Amino acid sequence: MIFRSRGPSAAAHDENAMHTVTIQLPTHRYDVVIRSGLLADLGEVTRRLAPAARCGLCADDTVDALYGESTQAKLRDAGFGVSRLNFPAGEDHKHITTISALYSRCIEARLDRHSPIVALGGGVTGDMVGYVAATYLRGVPFVQVPTTLLAMVDSSVGGKVAYNVAEGKNLIGTFYHPLVTLIDPLCLGSLPRRELNAGLAECVKHGLLGNAALFDWTESQLHNILALHTDTLEQLLAHNVRLKAEIVMEDEKEAGRRALLNLGHTFGHAIEVTSGYGALLHGEAVALGCVTATFLAVQQRRCGSEVLQRLEAMLSRIGLATRATLASDEELMEAMSRDKKVANGRLRIILPTGLGSAVIDDQVPAGAVLEAWQYIRS
């Protein structure tokens, strides 16, 4: 390891460029394994953890076209009768209609309560298929194989599964942990650059809120990360999974420090909603949200302006915007007040207090928030 991070340590070891982060919760324990080429071991690993006659392989159409055939072959070689359960790609399909169709197809495929369900794909797939695994026959074995950077470092760690309703994103969901999460960085080779950059926004956020050394490391390795240098990607993934795992292990249900992971998200969600879902990727909105929150933190004298400068410089090098055309103040404030993170009618904003630390502040005056919006408005 290049640096040590704070907090209770996730058991981790580097061995033949394999990184394993063990998630130890009061009621669950499982490994997140990171290694290039790991997808080839999916069948064997799944069989060891969930021996059964059949399994379901769930992916959106895009990921299925890329990895469905080869992944099915690995599961079949391990002795499973494999049913490929696909659905259309995109956030619009993270919906009860897709889930309902998946339930029917699980029944048709005669998946029983021992049959593992594999979620192969980005965060939409992980969240939605995880929800299916949590509820089909009151819960079946679940294996996560995230294929976007965002899913690898964020959505596949922590057990939150959910789907969207017309009133908002992720409003229906539960906690459901996989038996194992397998991360193969080689999958990032086919990911569109814009999606990769959006995932990097969450990595930058992790360093900013929880680990200055991670921020420094990401800054120093950015060239290799953007060039998809395999060793560097493995390390990037291991560092970020470990940071999220440490926070989740402290606080599985988001009573305390886990809320800090929402840095940039109260602003980011407001930007997403008011710009029309789909105009910006989630990570792009989070990058803007982190700049807004950090500007606010500087104005509130919670952190020095050099943090804002380094954040903006890093996001710009990645190719993420730090300024945007925004909706009106009224629309933005209205969207913020509808956010899930509002408690007792007060906005709870996560503010960095320096590089690598952050706090929740529910006393920020509305005028200061408007000034922060103005700062990023281009």
Ligand SMILES: NC(=O)c1ccc[n+]([C@@H]2O[C@H](COP(=O)([O-])OP(=O)(O)OC[C@H]3O[C@@H](n4cnc5c(N)ncnc54)[C@H](O)[C@@H]3O)[C@@H](O)[C@H]2O)c1
């Ligand atoms: N559960 C959590 O804790 C948590 C945390 C953060 C985000 N999320 C959720 O994650 C979702 C966003 O995830 P996402 O950004 O991964 O979106 P996504 O799953 O829609 O994937 C983005 C796009 O990339 C494609 N794709 C995926 N892997 C690919 C690959 N290897 N090569 C080429 N194309 C590939 C997909 O088909 C899709 O079109 C949101 O719904 C969000 O709510 C959940």
Ligand SMILES: [Zn+2]
């Ligand atoms: Zn996010």
